[in-house]
Amino acid sequence: MKPVWLGLAAVAALLLAGLAMPKWLLFLSAMAAANGIVCLGIVLLMRGGVVSFGQGLVFAGGGYAAALAASKLGISDALLLTAAGATVATLLALPFAPLLSRYRGIFFSMLTLALSMVLYGVLMKTDALGGSDGFNMSRPSFAGMRAADAWSDYVLYAYAVGLSGMLAILIRIYFDSSRGLVSLAVRENELRVEYLGASVSGVMAGNFVLAAALGGIGGALAIMRLGHIEPTFSYWTTSGEFVFVAILAGHYSVAAVFVASFILELVRSFSSSYFPNTWQMALGIFLLLVIRFLPRGIGSLWMRQHAVRKSAEGDA
Amino acid sequence: MSTAITILVDGVTYAAWLFIVALGLTLVFGVLKILNIAHGSFYAVGAYVGATFVTWFAAMQLAPWMSVVALLLASVAVAAVLAPLTERGLLRVFYGRDEVLLVLVTYALFLILEDATKLVWGVNPYFVSAPYQLFGNVAVGNQSYVGYDFALVGVAVACGIGVWWGLNRTRTGKIVLAVIHSAEVASSMGVNVSRVYTFAFMFGIFLAALGGALTAPMVSVQPGLSVGVVIVSFAVVIIGGLGSIEGAALGALIVGLARSLAVHTWPPAELFSIYVAMAVVLMFRPEGLFQRIQARKI
Numbered sequence A: 001m002k003p004v005w006l007g008l009a010a011v012a013a014l015l016l017a018g019l020a021m022p023k024w025l026l027f028l029s030a031m032a033a034a035n036g037i038v039c040l041g042i043v044l045l046m047r048g049g050v051v052s053f054g055q056g057l058v059f060a061g062g063g064y065a066a067a068l069a070a071s072k073l074g075i076s077d078a079l080l081l082t083a084a085g086a087t088v089a090t091l092l093a094l095p096f097a098p099l100l101s102r103y104r105g106i107f108f109s110m111l112t113l114a115l116s117m118v119l120y121g122v123l124m125k126t127d128a129l130g131g132s133d134g135f136n137m138s139r140p141s142f143a144g145m146r147a148a149d150a151w152s153d154y155v156l157y158a159y160a161v162g163l164s165g166m167l168a169i170l171i172r173i174y175f176d177s178s179r180g181l182v183s184l185a186v187r188e189n190e191l192r193v194e195y196l197g198a199s200v201s202g203v204m205a206g207n208f209v210l211a212a213a214l215g216g217i218g219g220a221l222a223i224m225r226l227g228h229i230e231p232t233f234s235y236w237t238t239s240g241e242f243v244f245v246a247i248l249a250g251h252y253s254v255a256a257v258f259v260a261s262f263i264l265e266l267v268r269s270f271s272s273s274y275f276p277n278t279w280q281m282a283l284g285i286f287l288l289l290v291i292r293f294l295p296r297g298i299g300s301l302w303m304r305q306h307a308v309r310k311s312a313e314g315d316a
Numbered sequence B: 001m002s003t004a005i006t007i008l009v010d011g012v013t014y015a016a017w018l019f020i021v022a023l024g025l026t027l028v029f030g031v032l033k034i035l036n037i038a039h040g041s042f043y044a045v046g047a048y049v050g051a052t053f054v055t056w057f058a059a060m061q062l063a064p065w066m067s068v069v070a071l072l073l074a075s076v077a078v079a080a081v082l083a084p085l086t087e088r089g090l091l092r093v094f095y096g097r098d099e100v101l102l103v104l105v106t107y108a109l110f111l112i113l114e115d116a117t118k119l120v121w122g123v124n125p126y127f128v129s130a131p132y133q134l135f136g137n138v139a140v141g142n143q144s145y146v147g148y149d150f151a152l153v154g155v156a157v158a159c160g161i162g163v164w165w166g167l168n169r170t171r172t173g174k175i176v177l178a179v180i181h182s183a184e185v186a187s188s189m190g191v192n193v194s195r196v197y198t199f200a201f202m203f204g205i206f207l208a209a210l211g212g213a214l215t216a217p218m219v220s221v222q223p224g225l226s227v228g229v230v231i232v233s234f235a236v237v238i239i240g241g242l243g244s245i246e247g248a249a250l251g252a253l254i255v256g257l258a259r260s261l262a263v264h265t266w267p268p269a270e271l272f273s274i275y276v277a278m279a280v281v282l283m284f285r286p287e288g289l290f291q292r293i294q295a296r297k298i
Helices: A002-018 A023-047 A056-071 A078-100 A105-125 A149-176 A178-188 A190-195 A200-226 A236-249 A254-274 A279-293 A305-312 B002-032 B039-059 B066-094 B099-121 B147-169 B171-181 B183-188 B193-218 B225-240 B245-265 B267-284
Strands: B137-140 B143-146
Touching: A002 A023, A002 A149, A002 A254, A023 A056, A023 A149, A023 A178, A023 A200, A023 A236, A023 A254, A056 A078, A056 A105, A056 A200, A056 A236, A078 A105, A078 A200, A105 A236, A105 B099, A105 B225, A105 B267, A149 A178, A149 A200, A149 A254, A178 A190, A178 A200, A190 A200, A236 A254, A236 A279, A236 B099, A236 B225, A254 A279, A279 B066, A279 B099, B002 B039, B002 B143, B002 B147, B002 B171, B002 B193, B002 B225, B002 B245, B039 B066, B039 B099, B039 B193, B039 B225, B066 B099, B066 B193, B099 B225, B137 B147, B143 B147, B147 B171, B147 B193, B147 B245, B171 B183, B171 B193, B183 B193, B193 B225, B225 B245, B225 B267, B245 B267
Parallel strands: none
Antiparallel strands: B137 B143
């Protein structure tokens, strides 16, 4: 139960620290938390040995669902909007789960990528959803109350951090459950898992749907924080950034995902204001350095060495 | 009827352009086992260098047909300079790692090249339409098409046959096939595998740059060229089966026709018709149309 208490303590500490944070840092951290949830989904899939290059699909699905619920249905409660995002993203992914559970490696990556690009194409051409410009939504409320302007940044931050913290803890528990461990076994050798009596495609399909729900929640959180949504949510470069974070984090530590997500937001916002024309280059070089020198992600820096080594054997 | 002809002609010319780029992608994958996201960046660099060369040639008052030579030289230059640099300097470090991880390495390279092209050529568009007029117009039915498009089909067919012939009918080609089959065994038989890798990568990049250079006269060359190309050519090679030349040709045709069918019958579908085609093919042939069946690891 140690990780659970550690997680709760970390969330509480972050909520307290938020009180002293300047506005820009609150914004940045909230975005990092939102994106981190999406990346958590990719890490979940990575543990089963597949990498989704199309989480933009569920990210945009959840984001559009929340934004539409707010602007068309008049729902403003943050929890309801988040639930809407999660539900729609899950429903979006559900029909593809049995199909995708048959694919591995590059084919899985490319198929998910194709799905997200289909959504991108649809969103670009749907005028009712604002086409390529997207549309705005107003600030959400919490339990019927709208936070005062001075507090709105903190409230959104607290919501994002609190929610992502809870999800991170739940995912940690899932990782350590027998079903979660079967995912790791699938990564090592599928055929043996089948012989041992577990359903590989069942686990993979389940992981995909779970990752989709996480992506939807992340999308809903991101749109609440940004107040604006557009089709680029589903573009492949957005998905690429999520994969970037997942690789940076590695698949051993849940906390690493949020650290990595925060690093990306930090690098992005600093380099886009100081050297606007070369921030992608900085990102690329950074990614190369991580793959070269930290092949198991920054999570391997603090996870117990033998645990990492044991599950990395045969990783190549 | 005339719509059908239009769809066919548009589809085939689009497929020709796509085939040139996808052939390079599939070749690099076949030999090096790397699905290269940066392929689109090399395409964009090809377009930029092509535009620059054409402008230089024009400034030297050379004959108009020399602009085509300029485009060709541009792609050779890109392949000769950038490809060895990338392969020897970067990719070599990561050989033997997981395929998906290699995709990410090339994604990083894509990000780097994306900004590098902006640094070198700026963000303003370049226009070099001179070569586009060279081949005049061709009438098909009662429609008139630009001759350049048909010339492109010729180039694509020549590239396809050339690569096929080179691989299957020459000594060098057989060596490359041996490396594709098993780099380890080839190496133990005395093949310089690392040199084969470098040259295969160079040739793949040459095709990407050629595709870009030949496109330069048809569009305004500006940032963002690379992003779209990567994904479409991925769709092509995935449909055809990774590493297969015939597959790339068929894949390009399927994608080209699917797109032009959408453009002429239901325009909103233009952006996603390609991916729908890909998803349908993969549903029935999970490994692509021309992929050989592989044994499962126990």
